[in-house]
Amino acid sequence: MQKQRIAIIGAGPSGLAALRAFESAERAGAAIPEIVCYEKQDDWGGQWNYSWRTGIDQYGEPVHSSMYRNLWSNAPKEALEFAEYTFDKHFGRPISSYPPREVLWDYIDGRLRSSNARDKVQFATAARWVQYNEATDTFTVTVEDLKTRTTSSSEFDRVIVATGHFAYPNVPSFEGIETFPGSVEHAHDFRGAEMLADKRVLMIGSSYSAEDIGVQAYKMGARSVTLSYRSKALGHDWPQGMEELPLVQRIEGNSVHFINGEVREFDSIVMCTGYIHKYPFLPSQLAIDSPNNVYPSGLYRGVVWQENPKLYYLGAQDQWFTFNMFDAQAWYVRDLILGRTALPSVQDRAAHIESWSKRFSELSCVDDEVRFQADYIRDLIENSDYPMFDLDSVVEIFIAWQRDKAENVLTYRDKQYRSVMTGTMSARHHTPWMRELDDSLQRYLSQPEKDEIAKMLDDEDVTESIRAN
Known part of the structure; x- marks a missing residue:
């Protein structure tokens, strides 16, 4: 039997999750399909691959990343931790609950750094068009090498769209x-x-x-x-x-x-008016046309395109959970492709979509939405071999995070949480977030000497704490 060919479009966190899922199966002895991943940036990481450029990149392409220089995680890292590659494993010691972008990029990159996943990625290569061929039940994927400006087409049995949905901004107008x-x-x-x-x-x-x-x-x-x-x-x-x-x-x-x-x-x-689902490389019959929400329409289990179940989307939802949700999706899609998990009939898929859509429409508050997404991830993991983790505890982390912000939106990043994967309590960052002006990986992982101003401020903090008690 001829080996399947799988195209992955995008090598951000979702695309990397797909590469990791197949690599995990291969390491366990499974035969995997031929995989080609197309990434229009020069490196992987998607949104986390920071660029100073805006508008148009060096190749004349729309800039993908919305990342800004001094971004720190705005939710506890314990809520996004990979179940099979922990922060403890990557850094070898506890780190704080709210790392800056360079630290999170290093974590994403580190999971695949020692694998051969990079060999499967064609960088600086933009997907131009995906055409489904009904006669052969395959896809023709046309791409452009942005460095050589050459266009080529290849045939694939299945396509995974992993471009995310935070690259095309929604820009309203206002009078005047x-x-x-x-x-x-x-x-x-x-x-x-x-x-x-x-x-x-x-x-x-x-x-x-x-x-x-x-x-x-x-x-x-x-x-x-x-x-x-x-x-x-x-x-x-x-x-x-x-x-x-x-x-x-x-x-x-x-x-x-x-x-x-x-x-x-x-x-x-x-x-800060959000983003739109836009897939310029897909014909309308394959592209999501949905508002941004936690359960976009047209997808079975949030990943399988109902109208053509050989097309998959990763990370198409609005997100409370992020990295570990992309993993759960990728593992499930991988198992569908490998034949480990059966795909229900079109009627059963439609019924499943309808039941989850109904539940989504009845959500009444933010906490309900978080629990809904936790249950969604649980459903995926129960249908794959991704390691199950304590989703209910992650929900509680999200709820506590909301409380922390309500208490003080300037200091919530100084709070500490315990990993649901390892039980490790996060470290306290050496500098309170409001006083930390260096966002680099080197600074974050260092133990800098306190300057005189920091010592004075710390003394004031201690004095205030004593007075309060």
């Missing part, structure tokens, strides 16, 4: 925005909060991007930060200089009018 004399950018193009020092900043949106970039701007010395929400305020106990207002009504020069009648003046606007 063309009159605004300051900077206007989407979070996708945001690269660092230092440029917002001493600026009056408007964040349009009430998502986690608005929250995080807003707090980053405050940390880096913005004069004021206002978050504008459409439907519901985040509702944190914001520090002086930060506030929430309802939706923007119109803009007149520097003045922004809000629907509640308030008016503020700003120097900079950052749109």
